Amino acid sequence: MIFRIFEKKELKNLFEILAAHNKVVGPVEIGKDKQCNPIYAFTEVSDFNSIKLDYTTTKLPAKRYFLPFHEDLSTFRIKDNNWQKTIDYNADRPLIFFGLHPCDINALNKLDKVLLHSVFPMPYYVAKRKNMFIIGIDCVPQPFCFCRSMGSDTALHGFDMFITNLGTRYFVEILTDTAYNFLKNIKTEEPKEKDHILYMKSAAERNKKFTAKVDTTDLAKILDMEFQSDVWKQWGDKCLACGTCANVCPTCYCYGVEETVDINLKSARKTKMLHSCNLIDFAEVAGGHNFRPERHSRLKYRYYHKHRGFVEAFEESLCVGCGRCGESCLAGIKVPEVIASVRGGKKR
Amino acid sequence: MKAKESESKTYLGIPLYRPKVAFFEFSSCEGCQLQIINNENTLLDFLSLVEVVNFREAMTEKSDDYEIAFVEGSITRNDEAERLKKIRKNAKILVALGSCACFGGVNQLKNRFNNIEWVKKQVYGKHPIDTAPVRALEEVVNVDLRIYGCPIKKEEVEKIVLHVVLGKSIDIPKYPVCMECKANENICLFDLGEPCLGPITRAGCDSWCPNNNAGCWGCRGPAEDANVGYMKKIMKEKGFSEKTILERLDCFGGFAQFPELKKKGKH
């Protein structure tokens, strides 16, 4: 890996140079909550000043740019009794992501495993993913972040460059030649020994700030053993089956497909819509049989898929510990608590 | 209301059935019918799919020969119930149009008063007036299809009619509004300190109110498997009064079957 260091003001230059020629997506403040804390989201930006590099976790990940909530898989032209199918992967330009946190980068790495590197890669995802240029940025851990437990607190790959705030300057890790070339447009330096020390100090500082924890030892096995545990029922009683957790999760990718005919009867479309395994009809089949009719069985499934099934298939869990689902869940169902209760096997 | 192209439409070579449709209204604001005329962009395509034979709000001709009856409004007088039964006899498919028809809508709010005489006196003084407790259509006749919402969403009506014409099954979302709200990337109203019934209300409106930064009032009734009991608890924990919660839940009548709502007003 190649490292460089540059003055903070240079970042603005870099942004302006990149934004002049590319579409850039970054974290911005979209409002304040009741306690007057800022609410952040990823949107397209053209002004460096609107980007909030010190943002805390966004409510929603940058999902719409790689897994849109609704996406046409294909469209049809209908003529008499014949039809013509057109497939469009809905990617037409590269996007620069200016400031993704490690958890969100790791989320993409996990998605890559199933949507890009496994059998039947999904071109709709791949087309977008291959056109992402990612500038990562370090974060300040929030009380709900348990990414460290999930091994997602640092990103080792899946980005083009990653910047770390060292006070007056940024330390940058460069992974791709594209990033290397981009950086030629601003003034950077070779980091010195003291910069390395500064970097390690800052990392150590950050590590201290992780408070939320999940014990993942033997988790896949424990989940299996506790399949019939009563704790699931207790969580299920609270769950609203609203699907929010899956929608805000950077790694949830399940979907449903709907075909519709346009009202002029001349065209039709097949649309993919992100779904959530907590919704009542997730496993419902023709004739009305539902393989998971109770809320607790669906909630349990979400944990099984993430912390057992995915581990079995890809040696890691499908959760980066960003804590978004727990923060957005109105019922207060949080991953660390659920897992602790399953491990404890005791009543909450 | 005949479309010029009288040749029948086909889809993938299959001739489509062009149903004769009629619109009727009972106690309501007639807004749902208005919504149907309100889709200026697709109205002509829509009209070519069906043959409208009865639409009092827009046309003078009327006919009793129809297959689909769209019925708006709730039943608040006995003569209305009789009229509805006649419509049921004539129609193959009876569609309840909007929350008034599906649940009684805002009209059923008067049912929360035990004393109907008090209600009458509030508005008409001593003048005798004929009224009965408000009923949803299905409390009087069988209803084949329900189009939820106050008001209905014109896109949904179009979709349902199109599906009837095509012979496709009609899928109204079973999940709650939050699902659509998240896809629309709204800030959750609870973060802003506002109440919202999105987590327990049936989706399909594309989170209309939350998109406009206004909390959901449950006009489409409960989602399937709605966890009303726990939702009430959550709202209380978030600092909303019992009154605020109940006023939202009882506003359109959709949640009437839940035990959480079985309390009546004092009059």
Added chain:
Amino acid sequence: MKPELKFVDIISQQPKMQKRKNDLSSFEYTYRAEITSMYQLTDMETLYRIQIVNPEERRRFAFIPGQFLMLEIPGIGEAPFSISSSPSIHGEVELCIRKAGNLTNFLSKVGRGAIVGIRGPFGTGFPMEEMHGQNILLIAGGLGLVPLRSPIAYVQENRSHFREVNIVYGTKSPQHLLFTYQYDVWIKDDINLNIIVEKADPSWIGSVGMLTDTLMKILEGRDNEFYHNTYAIVCGPPVMFKFVCNMLNKFNIPMQKMFVSLERRMHCGMGKCCRCNVGSTYTCLKGPVFDYWTVMNLKEAI
């Protein structure tokens, strides 16, 4: 250098002649296929013969018994169906489809000559070659006979490779029996056909009762050699295979020689939509055909 990113066109970047499972463009690719015949089997089920239009594609299309494909009518819907015909016929498949909902109802209205889309084949199949030299039990309840018709065809075509072959088939009533016109041929091919209905009608002269009764008769009093050298394929409603597999298990038929086909909701067939997961296993990739040992290890399978 102008700091402008170049758009990456994934399809043009992809090496040609990939395997279908790695080919990006195969994800949403549909074969155009023509419904060449429709034959109504019962009130609810119709047998569709479907032929891929393009001769080149027809030649390449191959499947193994037990696999399924996704059938699509544009604008109406897409759903998974087991292939119910002989694997030695290329580019033409038979599907037996029950009217169950949106797509399947619409399908019953389209006529011969209609063009539909198919994707696939998907999923695992029955390991027919592994079974060579063995006894075979083909056990079907109701619509379960549909996926069995493909292995039956294989057995017919390769009859000499198998020892004793038994079909055990149970339905609710005689009207529900599928493929009645083929029974004679099966019997001629030295396949024992055991049919049992739950409720007889006046014209019915066969056995009446539960499928497990018939199965019991076949299994009882055989020697261990028979049990150890028997493969079983079980298809039908979930309640049925619970009972059937338990019985087979009692007779010590090895669990790895018992195969079942699971049915779950599916939208992609390619391990992406997650709707078919059992426990946390994709039915569309690891199944629909599973050996019974695997099923035992899947949470929430039966």
Added chain:
Amino acid sequence: MKKTINVNVKHLTRVEGHGNINIKIRNGKLLEAQWEVIETPRFFEAMLVGRNWDNAPWITGRICGICSIGHTLASIRAVENAFKIVPDEQTRKLRILLKHMETLQSHSLHLCFLVLPDLMNAGSVFPLIDSHKDVVVHAAKIKGLANDLCDCIGGRRLHPTRTVVGGFTKLPAKEELAAFGERLKNIVKDLMVVADLFTGFKLPDFTRETEFVSLKGTAGYPFIGGDVVSSDGIQMREQDYKKLTNEYIVKQSTAKWCRLSRESFAVGALARLNNNFEFLHPVVKDIAGRFGLIPVNHNPFMNNIAQLVESVHVVMDSITLIDELLSSKFTEPRQEVKPGSGVGVGAVEVPRGILYHSYEFDDKGKIVKCDCVIPTGQNHANIQHDLEALAEEFADRGKDDKEIELLASMLVRAYDPCISCSVH
């Protein structure tokens, strides 16, 4: 000529709500001419009692699907008056803009889809889709624009979501508003086409003197709040609406009737125009002139023309409002609400005339009493008297059953009655 006339219209079509017309003339003598309102009452005024203040605009908006925006705004004004909230300029402008679009939507629907068929000898607008496609397209374009702008400001075209006590929950984006400014400028042409079309029709020649009641314009044509005037010389504050309406109950109607200086009065476009002609946009005054519409005009059929004139007026005014909004910096859309005890009245000019909402609150902001007086309710008595005069006069002129039925129906339609609204 001694005539016998029998007219029985059950569930008059192309109006909102349910009403019947009965006319009986025996040997030239008018026995009966009755405007019967049979709509079922829904008891909104009782429904609201005991509920929290924030329910008022949300629920009373459901009184009527056509003027739900007007109801919502009247209700909000009443609550704001009770809680002593004064909306800021930005809110005031956005509300008027929203109101304008409801007016345009409602007027164009009424003129082109409900009235036009009478003038062109059709039973509904649907045959006109084929025979006069261009007119229908212009009309749909006008109505579509009005509806789209309602969506943009109020959140939706019907039962708005963004309008709340204290202001708005969300503001439109400036780019959106700017685009609407352009669309509004273009729509004037379409309105002119409709105006030209109407110049070609001859409206029934019928007058009956009556009293016209409307809000009083001060700086401009009136829409929300202020004093109320009548052509008979009365002027009062909106709070005194009870003295202006004097509701009473009659047997033939589930809606209440009203009176002021004489046995009946009229509200609506014609009343507004008669009382506030000088405030109309200059371009618009010319159009009025083309139809010979000079105040005070006493032909109820001219209400249609007044609507046409107002349609152009609201478009012109909206263009100005959008310009003003675009040149100002948007501020916080919503004021904080401090509920408390009090009484508040809100008067708003909705398409069909002046609408009053009045609430009384306890110290927690709970509704203790609620009262709504609807424009069509105020018009019922006037419709009744017009009907009597019309039946007699036209029977004298030798018209037969069919002709009188049509004229009577057209007369009622000219008022653009919103019956379900009047029986709330």
